[in-house]
Amino acid sequence: MGPTTPLNALYWQADTNPEGIACVAGRNIWGYRQLAIAVEQVAQGLYARGVRPGDRVALHMFNISELVIAYFACFRLGAVAAPLNTRFKAAELRAVLKRLRPRVYVGQAQLYAQVAAIETDILAADSRFVVGETVVGGRVQPWTTLLQENISISLPELPHPDSPAVLLCTSGTTGLPKFVTHTAATLAAAVEACGRLELDRPQIAINSLPLVHAAGFFVTLACVRFGSVVVLVEQFDPDAVLNAIESYYGTWILGLPVMFVELLRRQRSQPRTVDSLEFCGVAGDVCPAKVQESFPDVFGVPLRTVWGATEVPGSLIHGLQPGPVSRIAPGAEVRLVDDNGMQVSRGEVGEMLIRGPNVAIGYWVGPDRIDPATVGGWYATGDLMRQGEQDDLWFIARKKDLIIRGGSNIWPAEVERVLLDHPAVTDAAVLGVPDADLGERVVGFVSLAAGWSQYLVDDILAGARAQLADYKVPESLRVITEIPRNALGKIDRASLRSLPAAGVPEGAFRRVAPMWVALALTLGALAPNAWAQSWEQTSVTVHYGDLNLSTRQGAETLHRRIKAAAEQACGDGYQPGDFARALVYHRCVNAASERALQNVQVASSQVQWVVK
Numbered sequence: 001m002g003p004t005t006p007l008n009a010l011y012w013q014a015d016t017n018p019e020g021i022a023c024v025a026g027r028n029i030w031g032y033r034q035l036a037i038a039v040e041q042v043a044q045g046l047y048a049r050g051v052r053p054g055d056r057v058a059l060h061m062f063n064i065s066e067l068v069i070a071y072f073a074c075f076r077l078g079a080v081a082a083p084l085n086t087r088f089k090a091a092e093l094r095a096v097l098k099r100l101r102p103r104v105y106v107g108q109a110q111l112y113a114q115v116a117a118i119e120t121d122i123l124a125a126d127s128r129f130v131v132g133e134t135v136v137g138g139r140v141q142p143w144t145t146l147l148q149e150n151i152s153i154s155l156p157e158l159p160h161p162d163s164p165a166v167l168l169c170t171s172g173t174t175g176l177p178k179f180v181t182h183t184a185a186t187l188a189a190a191v192e193a194c195g196r197l198e199l200d201r202p203q204i205a206i207n208s209l210p211l212v213h214a215a216g217f218f219v220t221l222a223c224v225r226f227g228s229v230v231v232l233v234e235q236f237d238p239d240a241v242l243n244a245i246e247s248y249y250g251t252w253i254l255g256l257p258v259m260f261v262e263l264l265r266r267q268r269s270q271p272r273t274v275d276s277l278e279f280c281g282v283a284g285d286v287c288p289a290k291v292q293e294s295f296p297d298v299f300g301v302p303l304r305t306v307w308g309a310t311e312v313p314g315s316l317i318h319g320l321q322p323g324p325v326s327r328i329a330p331g332a333e334v335r336l337v338d339d340n341g342m343q344v345s346r347g348e349v350g351e352m353l354i355r356g357p358n359v360a361i362g363y364w365v366g367p368d369r370i371d372p373a374t375v376g377g378w379y380a381t382g383d384l385m386r387q388g389e390q391d392d393l394w395f396i397a398r399k400k401d402l403i404i405r406g407g408s409n410i411w412p413a414e415v416e417r418v419l420l421d422h423p424a425v426t427d428a429a430v431l432g433v434p435d436a437d438l439g440e441r442v443v444g445f446v447s448l449a450a451g452w453s454q455y456l457v458d459d460i461l462a463g464a465r466a467q468l469a470d471y472k473v474p475e476s477l478r479v480i481t482e483i484p485r486n487a488l489g490k491i492d493r494a495s496l497r498s499l500p501a502a503g504v505p506e507g508a509f510r511r512v513a514p515m516w517v518a519l520a521l522t523l524g525a526l527a528p529n530a531w532a533q534s535w536e537q538t539s540v541t542v543h544y545g546d547l548n549l550s551t552r553q554g555a556e557t558l559h560r561r562i563k564a565a566a567e568q569a570c571g572d573g574y575q576p577g578d579f580a581r582a583l584v585y586h587r588c589v590n591a592a593s594e595r596a597l598q599n600v601q602v603a604s605s606q607v608q609w610v611v612k
Contacts (some may be wrong), residue, residue: 007076022035043077046079063210075165081165083166165187166181166217197318203279281304316528323394329556334393337352355379379456382426401431405471415464
C-alpha cells in the first residue's frame with residue numbers, strides 16, 4: 001500500500017486485518033474493525049448536530065481512545081480537528097476558542113472545569129460533549145450521545161485531500177499560539193515519512209506523548225498506517241510507561257528528554273522487564289549527553305535523537321550516534337543556507353530549509369484565511385544545523401537563540417551540554433541578555449539533583465571554563481528549582497528572561513549554614529586513602545566576634561571565613577572533572593564547616609533572614 005490518507009489507512013486495516021489490535025487504552029482494547037465502526041458512529045453523531053466540512057471541532061482530552069476516534073471522525077466528515085493544549089488554563093483556552101469558533105467541543109471530564117465558564121457566544125451551550133463522569137450543569141452532554149445509532153443519516157462524500165484536516169497548536173513568536181494547518185494529503189506524506197523511524201514494520205508502540213501535539217499525534221497515525229499496536233498512556237508517568245513496556249512487551253517508544261531522565265531514574269530504583277524494546281527515540285529538545293550515554297546500560301538499546309517540527313514532520317530520521325544528530329530522510333529536500341539565502345558548504349553552519357509534500361500548507365487565521373508557511377515552497381525551520389558525513393545533520397542552536405557577544409557567536413546548546421556534564425546538574429539553560437558594551441552577555445540557569453547545594457555554582461563554572469573558550473562561559477549562573485519548558489518540552493527562554501540573572505529567589509529563606517556542597521552521593525565506591533579518611537577529624541577555628549550576625553552582611557562574612565578556613569584545612573582541592581576527589585574534598589569541607597558552626601553561639605532568631 002502506497003501513501004494514503006489516515007482515514008483510508010484505517011479503512012484498509014479494517015478490511016484486511018479486522019481483528020488486529022489497533023489501540024490499547026487503559027482496559028480497552030480496540031480492533032481495527034471496531035475502531036472503524038466507532039469512527040462512523042461518531043461522525044454521524046457530529047453530522048446530526050450540525051458539523052459540516054470546514055467546521056472546527058475542538059478536542060480537549062488526554063491520551064484516551066475517544067480522542068483517536070474523534071480525530072478520525074473529523075477526517076471522515078471533512079471537519080477540521082482542533083486539539084487543545086491540556087495544560088492551558090481557562091483564560092488561555094478562552095482566547096484559543098474565541099479564535100477557533102468551533103462548532104462542537106469534545107472534552108474530558110477532568111479537563112472540562114477550565115472550559116465550563118466560557119461564554120456561550122464562543123462555545124454554544126448545546127455543543128459541549130464530555131467523556132467520563134457526568135458533569136453537573138445543563139451545558140454538557142455525555143460523549144455516549146454521539147455514539148447513538150444514526151443509521152438514517154447519510155454522510156457527505158469523503159473530503160478533498162487538499163482541504164484542511166487538522167490545526168496543531170504550537171507556540172508563536174508573538175505569544176499567541178499558531179495553528180499549523182495540515183491536510184489529508186500532507187498528513188499522508190508525513191505519516192509515510194514517519195514510518196522510517198522503524199514504524200514501517202509491526203511494532204508495539206508505547207505512546208505517552210500528548211496526542212493533542214504533533215509528536216503523539218503522528219506516532220498514532222503512523223501506527224494505524226503500518227498496522228502497529230499503539231498503547232496509549234493517558235498522561236506521562238515513568239512508572240506507568242515502564243509498566244506498559246513490561247505488560248505489553250513494548251518495542252518502540254518516543255519521548256522528550258525530561259521523560260527519559262525520569263524513566264532512567266525509576267528503572268534504576270525499581271527495575272522492570274524492558275528487554276522487548278527495539279527502538280527508543282528522543283525528540284523535542286537536545287538530550288543531555290549523560291542520559292544518552294547511560295541509557296543503553298539500563299534499557300539495553302541506544303537512545304536515538306529524532307529532530308522534528310510540527311510544520312514538517314518526518315523530514316529527518318533518527319541519528320545513529322549519540323548527540324544532537326539526525327539524518328536526512330530518503331527523498332526529503334533539505335538545504336542549509338546563510339543569512340543571504342545562499343547554500344553553505346558541508347561542515348559550515350546554516351539555517352535548515354525543508355521542502356516536500358509533508359510540509360504544512362500554512363497557519364490558520366480564520367475560515368477564509370491561511371497564511372503561508374513557506375517561501376518559494378521552502379519552509380525555514382529557524383534551526384541552525386551543520387552537515388557532517390553523508391546525510392548526518394547536527395543541531396547547533398535555534399537561530400533566534402543565538403548569542404552574539406562582542407562579535408562572537410555562542411550556541412546555547414553547546415554551553416548547556418557542558419553545564420550538564422557536571423554530575424550535580426539535572427537540567428540547564430543559557431541565554432543572552434543585552435549589554436551596552438558587548439551587545440550581549442551570557443547568563444545561565446541550572447537545576448540540581450536532590451542533595452546538592454546551590455553554592456556549587458563556582459565548581460560548575462570551573463568545569464565549564466575547562467571545556468569552553470572564556471567568552472562562552474556564563475558570566476552569571478543561577479540555581480533554580482526547575483528549568484521552565486513549554487508543552488513541547490522546549491526550554492521556555494521567555495520565562496527565564498523574566499527572572500533575575502543571578503542570586504537567590506526573592507522571598508527565599510537562608511540560615512547561617514555552610515556555603516558549600518552537602519553531597520548526597522555515596523562514597524562507598526571510592527578507593528580509600530589517608531586523605532579521604534581524614535575528613536572526619538578535620539576541624540577549623542574561625543573568629544566572628546567582630547561580626548553582627550543579625551545582618552545579611554555579617555552572616556555572609558561568617559560564611560566566607562568558615563569556607564575559606566575549611567578549604568585550607570582539607571588540602572589542595574581538586575582539578576575540574578576529577579569528580580571522585582571532588583566528592584571527598586567537599587565532604588571534608590562540609591564536615592569541618594559544620595563543626596565550626598556548632599561553636600557559633602547565637603540565638604536562632606539572629607541567624608535567619610529574608611533575602612529581598
